[in-house]
Amino acid sequence: MVQYSPSLDLSFAALSDATRRGVLEQLGRADASITSLAEKFHMTLTGMKKHVAVLERAGLVMTEKVGRVRTCKLGEWSLDAEADWIESHRKHFEARFDALDKVIIELNQEEKNGSAKE
Amino acid sequence: MDQQRSDHALGQNRTAVERKSDRELVVTRMFDAPPHIVFKAWSQADLFRRWWVPKSATGVSLVACDMDVRTGGKYRLEFGAGGSDTMAFYGKYLDVVPDERIVWTNDEGDEGAVTTVTFEEKGGKTLLTFHEIYPSKKALEEALAGSAAGLPEQLDQLEALLSTTTV
Numbered sequence: 001m002v003q004y005s006p007s008l009d010l011s012f013a014a015l016s017d018a019t020r021r022g023v024l025e026q027l028g029r030a031d032a033s034i035t036s037l038a039e040k041f042h043m044t045l046t047g048m049k050k051h052v053a054v055l056e057r058a059g060l061v062m063t064e065k066v067g068r069v070r071t072c073k074l075g076e077w078s079l080d081a082e083a084d085w086i087e088s089h090r091k092h093f094e095a096r097f098d099a100l101d102k103v104i105i106e107l108n109q110e111e112k113n114g115s116a117k118e
Numbered sequence: 119m120d121q122q123r124s125d126h127a128l129g130q131n132r133t134a135v136e137r138k139s140d141r142e143l144v145v146t147r148m149f150d151a152p153p154h155i156v157f158k159a160w161s162q163a164d165l166f167r168r169w170w171v172p173k174s175a176t177g178v179s180l181v182a183c184d185m186d187v188r189t190g191g192k193y194r195l196e197f198g199a200g201g202s203d204t205m206a207f208y209g210k211y212l213d214v215v216p217d218e219r220i221v222w223t224n225d226e227g228d229e230g231a232v233t234t235v236t237f238e239e240k241g242g243k244t245l246l247t248f249h250e251i252y253p254s255k256k257a258l259e260e261a262l263a264g265s266a267a268g269l270p271e272q273l274d275q276l277e278a279l280l281s282t283t284t285v
Contacts, residue, residue: 028259029255085259086135086137089135090145093135094132096169097133097147097149099168100159101150103165103169104150104155104156105150107155107159107165108150
C-alpha cells in the first residue's frame, strides 16, 4: 500500500482544506510558483505561503527556490501514490492473466492431443 | 494460492506494467503457447469469460458477455456483484487481425481509452502486449486511481470526516 510519509495526521490535515486540495490538483497538471498559485486562488502571497508550508510539511508538495522564484511541485507522497496505483493495476492484470494462462494451457493441450490423433 | 505466486516469481511469465507516457499504459506478459491459441482465448466469448474477471476480484462476476471480434464488430460486457444491478462496458473493434492484433474502443464513458492488444511469436511462445491510450492525462490517472483497491474511497471517507471538523 501507499507509504504515507511523513505521517498520516499531517497528510490528512493538509488534505482537509479545499484550497490545499485545489493546489494539489493544480500542481498535478504543472509545477507553479507561489505567486501564480496565490493569483489563481485569489489569495495574498502570505496566505498561499502558509498553505504551501502545510502541504510541504505533509510531504505532499516540494518547493525549490530558483533565483527569486519559489517553484512548487508534487512531493514524494504523491509519487508514492502513483507507484501504488501502478502496482495495484499490475496485480489486477496479473490475476487476470494467471486465469488466462490456465485457459491457454488447456487449449494448447487440446490442440496437441488433437494433432496427435490425426 | 501462495504456491502459484512463488511459481510465477520463479518463472519468466511475470506481468509488467509501464506508464509509457502521460496518456499511455502498457501491460506485458509471456504465455507458453503460440499466438493463435492466445488469440483464440481472447476472441471467443465462452473462453474469454472464463478469465477476464478472475475469481479473486471480490464478488464481481461477468453476467453477460457478447463479442463479435472482427473489424467493425461490437462487444458488451455486463458485470454484477450478486444483486440485480449490473454495470456495462461496451465499445467496438477498430481493427482485428486474427492471431496478431485486436484494437477496440471503450465507449461507456466520455474519456475511454483505445486499447490495442498484440500477440507476438517468440520462439513458440507469445508475448502479449496490452496497450491503452487515454484521451488525456487526467483520464488515465482516474482509471489508475479506480483500480487502486480502496484507496480513493478511503480518502473520500476521510475527507468527509475531516470536513466536519475544523483544522
